[in-house]
Amino acid sequence: MWMIARGGKLLIKRTRGVNCVPGGLVPHGRVFYSVLVGDELNLKRLPNSLVTKAESYSKELTLLEESLSRGETFDEDKQIRYSRVSAVTDTLGHYRSILGNIRELNGMMATDPALKSEAEAELRELIPRFNGYAERLLGELLPPPAFSGKPCLMELRPGVGGVEAMNFTQDLTNMYINYAHKKRWKYHILSQQSNESGSGLIAAVLSIDEPGSYDRLRFESGVHRVQRVPDTETKGRTHTSTAAVVVLPQMGEESAKEVDAYERTFKPGEIRVDVKRASGKGGQHVNTTDSAVRLTHIPSGIVVSMQDERSQQKNRTKAFTLLRSRLAEKERSEKEARERAARREQVTTTNRSDKIRTYNYPQNRLTDHRCGFTLHDIPGVLSGERLDEVINAMTQFNTAEQAKRLLNDDS
Amino acid sequence: MPRIPCRVVRRCAAVHPLLPLLLAECRTFDEARREFQWLVDGVPPGRRRLARACLARHRHVPLQYILGSQPFGPVEIRCRRSVLIPRWETEEWASALAGRVGPGRGGVPGGVPGGVPGGVPGGVPGGVPGGVPGGVPLRAVDLCTGTGCVPILLRAEWAWAAAAVEWLAVDCAPAAVALAAANERRTRAGRSVGEIRVVSGDVLQGPADCSAVPPRIHLLTCNPPYIPAERFLADVSVSVRVYEPRLALVGELHFYRNLVEKWLDRTDSFVYELGEFKQAKYVRDCIAADGRLNKMWSVGVKFDSAGKIRCVYGYRNDATLDYKSIYQEFGNLIYTPRL
Numbered sequence: 099m100w101m102i103a104r105g106g107k108l109l110i111k112r113t114r115g116v117n118c119v120p121g122g123l124v125p126h127g128r129v130f131y132s133v134l135v136g137d138e139l140n141l142k143r144l145p146n147s148l149v150t151k152a153e154s155y156s157k158e159l160t161l162l163e164e165s166l167s168r169g170e171t172f173d174e175d176k177q178i179r180y181s182r183v184s185a186v187t188d189t190l191g192h193y194r195s196i197l198g199n200i201r202e203l204n205g206m207m208a209t210d211p212a213l214k215s216e217a218e219a220e221l222r223e224l225i226p227r228f229n230g231y232a233e234r235l236l237g238e239l240l241p242p243p244a245f246s247g248k249p250c251l252m253e254l255r256p257g258v259g260g261v262e263a264m265n266f267t268q269d270l271t272n273m274y275i276n277y278a279h280k281k282r283w284k285y286h287i288l289s290q291q292s293n294e295s296g297s298g299l300i301a302a303v304l305s306i307d308e309p310g311s312y313d314r315l316r317f318e319s320g321v322h323r324v325q326r327v328p329d330t331e332t333k334g335r336t337h338t339s340t341a342a343v344v345v346l347p348q349m350g351e352e353s354a355k356e357v358d359a360y361e362r363t364f365k366p367g368e369i370r371v372d373v374k375r376a377s378g379k380g381g382q383h384v385n386t387t388d389s390a391v392r393l394t395h396i397p398s399g400i401v402v403s404m405q406d407e408r409s410q411q412k413n414r415t416k417a418f419t420l421l422r423s424r425l426a427e428k429e430r431s432e433k434e435a436r437e438r439a440a441r442r443e444q445v446t447t448t449n450r451s452d453k454i455r456t457y458n459y460p461q462n463r464l465t466d467h468r469c470g471f472t473l474h475d476i477p478g479v480l481s482g483e484r485l486d487e488v489i490n491a492m493t494q495f496n497t498a499e500q501a502k503r504l505l506n507d508d509s
Numbered sequence: 510m511p512r513i514p515c516r517v518v519r520r521c522a523a524v525h526p527l528l529p530l531l532l533a534e535c536r537t538f539d540e541a542r543r544e545f546q547w548l549v550d551g552v553p554p555g556r557r558r559l560a561r562a563c564l565a566r567h568r569h570v571p572l573q574y575i576l577g578s579q580p581f582g583p584v585e586i587r588c589r590r591s592v593l594i595p596r597w598e599t600e601e602w603a604s605a606l607a608g609r610v611g612p613g614r615g616g617v618p619g620g621v622p623g624g625v626p627g628g629v630p631g632g633v634p635g636g637v638p639g640g641v642p643g644g645v646p647l648r649a650v651d652l653c654t655g656t657g658c659v660p661i662l663l664r665a666e667w668a669w670a671a672a673a674v675e676w677l678a679v680d681c682a683p684a685a686v687a688l689a690a691a692n693e694r695r696t697r698a699g700r701s702v703g704e705i706r707v708v709s710g711d712v713l714q715g716p717a718d719c720s721a722v723p724p725r726i727h728l729l730t731c732n733p734p735y736i737p738a739e740r741f742l743a744d745v746s747v748s749v750r751v752y753e754p755r756l757a758l759v760g761e762l763h764f765y766r767n768l769v770e771k772w773l774d775r776t777d778s779f780v781y782e783l784g785e786f787k788q789a790k791y792v793r794d795c796i797a798a799d800g801r802l803n804k805m806w807s808v809g810v811k812f813d814s815a816g817k818i819r820c821v822y823g824y825r826n827d828a829t830l831d832y833k834s835i836y837q838e839f840g841n842l843i844y845t846p847r848l
């Protein structure tokens with residue numbers, strides 16, 4: 099955390115190391131400090147190497163616009179590149195001009211102490227704007243994440259902890275539903291299996307239909323841990339249980355037509371469709387109601403099954419939707435792993451089995467272990483109200499990580 | 510029927526007192542749970558109604574009669590006692606058939622062999638058995654139609670071709686004729702084009718007996734009664750035996766013989782559902798043995814996704830439409846015409 103504005107008041111600290119921030123925020127600022135140099139009053143200045151990189155975009159923009167004025171046509175890639183390069187150049191312009199103003203004010207304060215209070219007031223207003231541009235510039239320089247515009251599917255499953263884990267799976271599912279509600283995002287439950295008492299879930303697949311929700315929610319993937327006293331616990335002991343969340347990009351519409359077209363992209367023999375049928379002669383001999391469909395993607399061994407609907411066709415459509423998302427996610431993570439290997443980077447990102455977050459009820463505390471963010475308001479998060487704060491912390495952390503990488507690539 | 514373990518019964522009872530009743534038809538806890546949910550969603554609200562539904566299920570009444578419907582491809586088919594409930598196997602081949610002849614599908618890339626791609630005024634658009642030259646509509650006839658599910662599914666999948674297909678559905682049971690007509694009307698949803706004519710008639714009498722049958726049938730579909738009488742007790746589940754009409758179930762080679770003898774001459778292509786290999790073999794052998802038919806017809810069989818042989822189909826190679834490409838990946842050919 100470089101600087102936190104709370105209730106409109108700016109907390110300016112002169113520490114260059116890790117800031118201690120009130121409100122239960124554990125700083126994870128180390129990363130940012132290595133990227134952003136705060137020389138004056140916690141300015142989030144970008145290192146020169148990044149500014150140089152941004153400058154190269156201005157040159158590219160000039161070239162692109164020249165070819166535009168020559169009347170050249172841009173294909174889709176070029177159109178996207180053009181808009182990205184324009185954005186970086188525009189932000190860089192603001193970044194520089196505000197930085198100039200700040201320097202001037204500093205100079206003024208040094209030469210004429212009479213103007214100090216006036217200059218300070220102006221600085222207080224300029225610094226957050228400057229930092230905003232710095233952050234935006236950083237974001238624009240980073241490569242856009244895969245599937246960023248996609249809606250998503252969220253798969254939730256209990257981990258260790260028996261019934262309590264199922265209850266927690268239900269709580270998490272509700273949390274994401276609440277979150278979608280709060281954001282006015284369309285969502286629907288693709289499938290869900292309750293446990294016997296109906297208090298918890300054995301599995302759930304949530305479809306968040308909002309474009310871009312994958313990008314927002316992707317860091318929710320991983321093992322969530324809960325520490326609390328279950329309702330059934332008589333001796334008042336705190337139990338630890340887990341639930342796993344997998345966030346997948348949604349690759350197409352969940353319509354029979356779309357799924358049909360998708361199905362035809364597979365080579366014959368790549369997909370096995372199994373319908374769970376009792377033995378016997380089938381056809382007119384029996385009238386089964388079982389409409390479960392199971393898909394196996396032979397090359398990857400991925401298996402998906404759907405059974406909630408009475409209509410076999412609907413189950414099939416849902417199963418293909420889920421399979422498609424799983425395959426896309428698999429491809430993405432493999433690509434990421436390859437890139438990481440190419441950089442010979444240590445594996446620091448979490449994999450599926452790592453605990454990413456703890457919900458500690460006795461302390462009313464939530465901690466994200468990846469970025470070190472802590473918040474003392476579990477009900478607030480589970481109701482969806484304050485989940486954004488957690489996600490923001492994680493997104494910032496990720497941006498910083500990526501920025502670090504960008505710099506390493508440069509040197 | 511294997512006994513349900515006490516453990517499963519107790520598990521069900523723990524969830525809801527009515528749930529164990531469903532174990533008569535559902536074999537497992539999960540299945541019972543799922544079906545219970547469908548009942549809760551589908552039966553009008555009220556504890557008494559729900560209890561009655563579960564009791565009926567306990568007496569093996571088919572779920573589809575209790576809920577009054579069965580999803581079938583993209584449509585919902587109403588079901589009533591004394592008319593056979595559409596099966597998933599039928600849904601599967603009918604969907605596959607619909608998919609074979611759509612625009613840009615499989616054997617009919619982007620349009621109509623021998624027709625105009627993507628829509629023919631007064632003819633058959635985008636590949637429904639490929640646009641009959643001369644502006645003739647495609648004529649589809651479904652025999653033994655029951656609820657009418659097969660042509661209704663095909664029509665729903667070929668919505669874009671509504672004006673280019675002429676439909677006829679035949680059954681001899683008054684209850685089936687009435688229900689098929691009602692289903693047809695409901696799924697047409699007020700549109701005036703694409704009506705399926707539902708008529709009462711005895712299929713075994715052949716087309717000569719029924720003036721509604723067109724002189725040329727491009728697509729003949731039929732799911733005839735195919736369970737041999739002597740296997741009725743041994744092979745048919747209680748629920749089917751007690752609650753579904755015997756007239757819809759029992760038959761052996763009758764309808765397959767009737768196909769070859771009475772319908773084939775008017776037909777360009779056919780798909781018949783079946784229960785045993787011998788029914789497919791019978792059709793093939795009849796065609797192979799006939800010095801005229803054996804130079805015209807290709808015959809194939811289609812398996813369902815449970816791996817059981819499920820259809821016999823065939824098409825004329827000398828017809829105006831390119832049936833060969835239409836049926837290319839529908840099933841597996843077991844007979845090609847003599848040269």
Ligand SMILES: C[S@@+](CC[C@H](N)C(=O)[O-])C[C@H]1O[C@@H](n2cnc3c(N)ncnc32)[C@H](O)[C@@H]1O
Pocket residue numbers: 382592593594595596599652653654655656657658659679680681682685710711712713731732733734735756757758
């Ligand atoms: C197996 S059911 C098929 C119903 C429907 N096509 C389906 O797939 O669900 C057979 C149907 O054939 C009808 N049927 C039996 N004998 C017939 C005959 N001789 N002529 C016309 N229909 C007959 C029965 O009334 C029944 O509706």
